[in-house]
Amino acid sequence: MDFDLRDASNILRRTPATIRTILGDIPDAWLRGTEGPDTWSPFDVVGHLIDGEETDWIPRARIILAGGPNPAFVPFDRFRHLETNRRAEPAGLLDRFERLRAENVATLEGFRLTPAQLALEGIHPEFGRVTMRQLLATWVAHDLGHVAQIVRVMAKQYGDAVGPWKRYLPVLTR
Amino acid sequence: MDFDLRDASNILRRTPATIRTILGDIPDAWLRGTEGPDTWSPFDVVGHLIDGEETDWIPRARIILAGGPNPAFVPFDRFRHLETNRRAEPAGLLDRFERLRAENVATLEGFRLTPAQLALEGIHPEFGRVTMRQLLATWVAHDLGHVAQIVRVMAKQYGDAVGPWKRYLPVLTR
Numbered sequence: 001m002d003f004d005l006r007d008a009s010n011i012l013r014r015t016p017a018t019i020r021t022i023l024g025d026i027p028d029a030w031l032r033g034t035e036g037p038d039t040w041s042p043f044d045v046v047g048h049l050i051d052g053e054e055t056d057w058i059p060r061a062r063i064i065l066a067g068g069p070n071p072a073f074v075p076f077d078r079f080r081h082l083e084t085n086r087r088a089e090p091a092g093l094l095d096r097f098e099r100l101r102a103e104n105v106a107t108l109e110g111f112r113l114t115p116a117q118l119a120l121e122g123i124h125p126e127f128g129r130v131t132m133r134q135l136l137a138t139w140v141a142h143d144l145g146h147v148a149q150i151v152r153v154m155a156k157q158y159g160d161a162v163g164p165w166k167r168y169l170p171v172l173t174r
Numbered sequence: 175m176d177f178d179l180r181d182a183s184n185i186l187r188r189t190p191a192t193i194r195t196i197l198g199d200i201p202d203a204w205l206r207g208t209e210g211p212d213t214w215s216p217f218d219v220v221g222h223l224i225d226g227e228e229t230d231w232i233p234r235a236r237i238i239l240a241g242g243p244n245p246a247f248v249p250f251d252r253f254r255h256l257e258t259n260r261r262a263e264p265a266g267l268l269d270r271f272e273r274l275r276a277e278n279v280a281t282l283e284g285f286r287l288t289p290a291q292l293a294l295e296g297i298h299p300e301f302g303r304v305t306m307r308q309l310l311a312t313w314v315a316h317d318l319g320h321v322a323q324i325v326r327v328m329a330k331q332y333g334d335a336v337g338p339w340k341r342y343l344p345v346l347t348r
Contacts (some may be wrong), residue, residue, distance in 0.1 A: 001331040007201060011328075018195045021188055022321075027181060127338040137335035138343070144329035145345030147196075148322040154185075155318035157175040161311035164301040169312070171319030174348065 003137045005113060013105045015143045016098035019046060022150060024094065031090050033157045042150045046093045047081030049146060053100035055080070057139045058107050064122040064132045065111065071122040108136075177311045179287060187279045189317045190272035193220060196324060198268065205264050207331045216324045220267045221255030223320060227274035229254070231313045232281050238296040238306045239285065245296040282310075 023031060023042055031043045040048065060073045085093060111117070118133040155171045166172050197205060197216055205217045214222065234247045259267060285291070292307040329345045340346050 001203060001207065001335065003332065003335040007204070010200070014195055018192060021192045021195050026184070029175060030181070033175065124338070127341075130337055130339070134335065134337035134339060137332045137337075138339040141329040141332045141336050141339075141343050141346060144325040145343055147325045148329070148345050151318040151321045151325075155315040155322070158177065158311045158315045161175065161177040161308065162315050163304055163308035163311075164298070165304070165308060165312040165315075167301075169315050169319055171322055172315060 003118075003133045005118070005136070008136050008140045009105055009109055011140050012101065012108070012143060015049075015147065016094070016101050018147055019049075019150065020094055020098070022147075022154075023090070028090070030154055030157060033153060035153055035156055040149070040153070042153055043085075043090055043093065044081065045146050045150050045153075046090075046097055047085040047088070048078065049143070050093065050097050050100060051077065051080045051084075052139075052142065053097065053104050057135070058104045060122060060135055061108070061111070061132060064120050064135065065117065067120065073122055073124055075125045177292075177307045179292070179310070182310050182314045183279055183283055185314050186275065186282070186317060189223075189321065190268070190275050192321055193223075193324065194268055194272070196321075196328075197264070202264070204328055204331060207327060209327055209330055214323070214327070216327055217259075217264055217267065218255065219320050219324050219327075220264075220271055221259040221262070222252065223317070224267065224271050224274060225251065225254045225258075226313075226316065227271065227278050231309070232278045234296060234309055235282070235285070235306060238294050238309065239291065241294065247296055247298055249299045 023046070032041045034041045034044075055074070056076045063071050063073060113132065118131065118136075120132050121129045122132070122135065124130050152171050152174060155169070159166065159172045162169060162172070197220070206215045208215045208218075229248070230250045237245050237247060287306065292305065292310075294306050295303045296306070296309065298304050326345050326348060329343070333340065333346045336343060336346070
């Protein structure tokens with residue numbers, strides 16, 4: 001499917017409500033459950049999404065739009081949230097993600113990007129030239145991937161409880 | 175994590191709202207996109223979840239509770255929905271899932287299952303004796319797995335649009 005700015009904006013706008021529906025008021029054991037050592041809990045994933053709002057997507061879109069001679073992105077720190085949110089409350093994190101995402105979707109829509117602007121390029125620290133269109137498509141796919149991760153991590157908390165059904169539930173062994 | 179009846183009920187109750195937040199009013203191309211031939215779209219997944227409400231979880235729980243001499247489950251048809259919903263409207267499917275799930279969670283809570291009842295057994299057509307507790311844990315994990323599937327299938331619609339970021343998005347190659 002080709003990238004569509006309106007679809008992207010609509011999907012990005014929904015993500016906080018999706019995650020709130022899944023995680024709001026859920027017991028802490030579910031929020032903090034992981035897939036094993038050095039893997040993320042649903043709580044950690046929300047922190048990572050917040051980092052994306054603050055340091056990745058819109059900041060990179062601004063670098064591309066600024067159109068300077070060297071539109072290089074600042075490397076994204078995938079582990080920033082683990083320290084930042086050490087003492088954060090889950091409800092506070094959800095509120096923060098919701099607020100940041102609403103601001104960032106409004107910013108994106110405010111850009112009123114033209115097809116020519118969607119073709120502008122920035123420089124990724126690892127794989128070089130990428131377009132605005134690819135950046136925004138990645139924002140969408142990244143959201144969806146992390147929603148999938150949240151529910152997969154939750155499903156795995158019942159990996160033993162399901163007994164012999166485990167073989168019929170690919171989500172438990174992925 | 176051990177199975178907990180209240181947690182299970184709470185998670186099961188949320189699933190229709192989660193799916194509606196993700197899919198409600200989304201363009202048809204996103205609802206009908208798949209991962210390739212003979213794989214399911216988000217629309218198909220909702221149909222499959224409806225089949226579970228009508229023929230799997232609560233019917234099997236009733237067979238277990240009835241406690242007859244041969245508490246054998248009726249085999250579940252994983253492809254029933256493909257024919258049933260050939261001409262269904264997405265909005266109608268979401269409404270139907272929401273209504274059925276609300277009824278079934280009310281039925282589950284109405285059972286007021288005791289620990290002894292959670293240990294009662296039924297007979298699965300493939301792997302034999304399973305407990306009520308395992309059946310209900312599977313209902314929960316099955317829900318979460320299919321929510322993960324819906325958003326994974328959506329993410330894959332941007333598998334090309336993300337360009338070189340594909341290597342950083344495991345959801346696109348899973």
